[in-house]
Amino acid sequence: xxxxxxxxxxxxxxxxxxxxxxxxxxxxxxxxxxxxxxxxxxxxxxxxxxxxxxxxxxxxxxxxxxxxxxxxxxxxxxxxxxxxxxxxxxxxxxxxxxxxxxxxxxxxxxxxxxxxxxxxxxxxxxxxxxxxxxxxxxxxxxxxxxxxxxxxxxxxxxxxxxxxxxxxxxxxxxxxxxxxxxxxxxxxxxxxxxxxxxxxxxxxxxxxxxxxxxxxxxxxxxxxxxxxxxxxxxxxxxxxxxxxxxxxxxxxxxxxxxxxxxxxxxxxxxxxxxxxxxxxxxxxxxxxxxxxxxxxxxxxxxxxxxxxxxxxxxxxxxxxxxxxxxxxxxxxxxxxxxxxxxxxxxxxxxxxxxxxxxxxxxxxxxxxxxxxxxxxxxxxxxxxxxxxxxxxxxxxxxxxxxxxxxxxxxxxxxxxxxxxxxxxxxxxxxxxxxxxxxxxxxxxxxxxxxxxxxxxxxxxxxxxxxxxxxxxxxxxxxxxxxxxxxxxxxxxxxxxxxxxxxxxxxxxxxxxxxxxxxxxxxxxxxxxxxxxxxxxxxxxxxxxxxxxxxxxxxxxxxxxxxxxxxxxxxxxxx
Numbered sequence: 001x002x003x004x005x006x007x008x009x010x011x012x013x014x015x016x017x018x019x020x021x022x023x024x025x026x027x028x029x030x031x032x033x034x035x036x037x038x039x040x041x042x043x044x045x046x047x048x049x050x051x052x053x054x055x056x057x058x059x060x061x062x063x064x065x066x067x068x069x070x071x072x073x074x075x076x077x078x079x080x081x082x083x084x085x086x087x088x089x090x091x092x093x094x095x096x097x098x099x100x101x102x103x104x105x106x107x108x109x110x111x112x113x114x115x116x117x118x119x120x121x122x123x124x125x126x127x128x129x130x131x132x133x134x135x136x137x138x139x140x141x142x143x144x145x146x147x148x149x150x151x152x153x154x155x156x157x158x159x160x161x162x163x164x165x166x167x168x169x170x171x172x173x174x175x176x177x178x179x180x181x182x183x184x185x186x187x188x189x190x191x192x193x194x195x196x197x198x199x200x201x202x203x204x205x206x207x208x209x210x211x212x213x214x215x216x217x218x219x220x221x222x223x224x225x226x227x228x229x230x231x232x233x234x235x236x237x238x239x240x241x242x243x244x245x246x247x248x249x250x251x252x253x254x255x256x257x258x259x260x261x262x263x264x265x266x267x268x269x270x271x272x273x274x275x276x277x278x279x280x281x282x283x284x285x286x287x288x289x290x291x292x293x294x295x296x297x298x299x300x301x302x303x304x305x306x307x308x309x310x311x312x313x314x315x316x317x318x319x320x321x322x323x324x325x326x327x328x329x330x331x332x333x334x335x336x337x338x339x340x341x342x343x344x345x346x347x348x349x350x351x352x353x354x355x356x357x358x359x360x361x362x363x364x365x366x367x368x369x370x371x372x373x374x375x376x377x378x379x380x381x382x383x384x385x386x387x388x389x390x391x392x393x394x395x396x397x398x399x400x401x402x403x404x405x406x407x408x409x410x411x412x413x414x415x416x417x418x419x420x421x422x423x424x425x426x427x428x429x430x431x432x433x434x435x436x437x438x439x440x441x442x443x444x445x446x447x448x449x450x451x452x453x454x455x456x457x458x459x460x461x462x463x464x465x466x467x468x469x470x471x472x473x474x475x476x477x478x479x480x481x482x483x484x485x486x487x488x489x490x491x492x493x494x495x496x497x498x499x500x501x502x503x504x505x506x507x508x509x510x511x512x513x514x515x516x517x518x519x520x521x522x523x524x525x526x527x528x529x530x531x532x533x534x535x536x537x538x539x540x541x542x543x544x545x546x547x548x549x550x551x552x553x554x555x556x557x558x559x560x561x562x563x564x565x566x567x568x569x570x571x572x573x574x
Contacts, residue, residue: 101156238289
């Protein structure tokens with residue numbers, strides 16, 4: 001979705017919450033949720049074939065409220081002893097995977113016959129969302145960012161591959177489902193692997209030995225059910241790296257059979273075929289990881305990670321701060337702050353509501369990703385499939401509920417009477433609510449309402465607003481922020497277009513002789529002073545002992561404009 005496309009969001013009124021009072025929060029919070037043991041479930045994140053995943057909050061010691069992700073076994077599988085045994089084994093294994101690049105597991109337990117695990121909530125986006133964002137924006141992923149992300153994936157995988165039992169014997173753990181949906185990049189610049197649910201050790205067999213994982217990301221030996229080791233995860237990681245570089249699926253085809261054939265037989269094109277600027281060193285790493293014969297690949301994820309780190313030495317700087325800035329650039333600072341606030345249990349009601357209701361563009365991306373954009377030649381879509389299992393994306397919550405039936409879910413949680421009361425209250429509120437159609441010149445400005453970011457850019461339509469006077473703030477890089485009070489009427493839509501002015505810049509002139517003065521557009525300034533000027537052309541004179549030593553016109557824009565005096569003229573400093 002481009003910046004100029006209209007967007008719509010429904011805002012709910014903020015309900016004050018005091019996170020310091022954990023009991024009061026869980027018992028009396030107006031955040032709608034389901035009590036599940038000591039947790040309050042506030043949103044469904046994903047629904048898989050055997051388990052469902054929720055966003056939840058938990059009251060801890062000293063009234064601390066922690067946000068977690070709950071993975072709960074579906075009812076039909078809770079009665080299956082073999083499945084429960086495997087789920088318990090998975091939970092025990094996950095609890096031991098303490099590594100910065102692997103999602104943390106806090107607890108395993110059972111409530112009313114339903115088994116669950118509680119895991120850390122990751123305030124970020126999975127690589128499916130990242131890839132779809134880049135495709136939609138027609139932007140390539142910088143090579144050093146792709147290499148940096150995958151080097152961290154390799155670090156997490158190597159830790160898992162080297163895990164031993166309490167006697168020190170190798171567990172020979174293999175993830176078996178490395179794919180973009182199972183790699184999260186947080187807004188803090190962390191990279192985390194999730195969903196070791198199909199991981200396999202020598203002592204752990206999946207049910208009926210069936211093939212698990214996402215077919216388009218399997219290694220050839222995994223696909224034909226041969227023995228797999230760490231090099232199988234290396235192959236899958238190589239696929240993800242290839243796709244990050246090229247922004248297109250590698251083996252995905254129109255049918256499952258065609259995907260299997262492509263993975264086993266089709267020539268694997270080098271990334272430079274689709275992106276000519278790929279450095280040869282990076283391409284060599286990708287192609288070695290994608291060798292169909294395990295012996296020709298990297299022996300371990302650690303070896304592949306070391307090769308990527310060596311490549312990064314000659315590239316632009318990569319670290320967590322760089323990745324955090326990049327994520328905010330791709331997804332917006334408002335979305336980043338809302339998700340971080342959720343993870344820190346700050347203003348939960350407001351931020352959960354904000355993130356979950358950023359649904360118009362997310363829903364469009366979801367539908368595009370699922371339908372595909374296949375060409376006449378049968379080439380796979382440049383959009384990446386959005387798969388729910390293992391993905392901790394809050395924004396998918398509402399589209400998923402729409403697919404499974406929000407009415408049934410609410411009836412299950414609250415009962416028919418509560419549903420009827422809530423519906424009546426909602427309808428009454430909707431009749432009183434106001435709407436705002438907001439545009440700007442130029443478009444693409446970030447919108448805040450009463451000091452709170454909405455995550456939207458102009459032009460946008462905001463509905464469900466309280467009928468009152470609100471403060472709207474627009475921000476756009478290179479332009480001065482603008483704030484305006486707008487009166488909204490109940491049940492009416494107010495249209496408003498605001499014009500932004502180019503931001504003022506600062507003129508800084510260095511290397512001036514002692515006693516020099518600067519005259520800009522007739523106004524005198526002291527040498528070394530930062531002179532605030534509107535963008536445009538300005539007449540500048542340098543005066544020494546009452547004599548003009550240089551006079552010229554200078555172009556200024558937003559930000560700092562640095563110039564230097566070389567004795568004869570003013571020279572722009574890059």
